[in-house]
Amino acid sequence: MSYIIAQKEVVTRKEQKCFGCARTFPRNTKMLREAVKDDIIFTAYICKTCQEVMNERSGDEFCEGDLYELAVEYENDLMEKANGT
Numbered sequence: 001m002s003y004i005i006a007q008k009e010v011v012t013r014k015e016q017k018c019f020g021c022a023r024t025f026p027r028n029t030k031m032l033r034e035a036v037k038d039d040i041i042f043t044a045y046i047c048k049t050c051q052e053v054m055n056e057r058s059g060d061e062f063c064e065g066d067l068y069e070l071a072v073e074y075e076n077d078l079m080e081k082a083n084g085t
């Protein structure tokens with residue numbers, strides 16, 4: 001069972017991979033930085049989309065990359081709404 005010790009919104013100073021969707025984001029991206037305690041303590045970065053997806057899933061646990069499809073779907077939905085279709 002892993003849990004989050006601390007989280008903070010940061011602007012990345014270098015390229016970071018999102019833990020949720022496993023996509024790589026360039027530096028200067030706003031991401032949520034989390035300190036996660038599992039067997040070890042590690043740092044995870046979460047992109048904006050995955051933060052929304054996680055909110056909708058109300059705290060379900062997931063592994064690295066598990067949110068990829070949901071994240072892409074979420075972004076497609078947003079894009080469709082923006083295009084008014």
Ligand SMILES: [Zn+2]
Nearest residue numbers: 018021047050
């Ligand atoms: Zn993500």
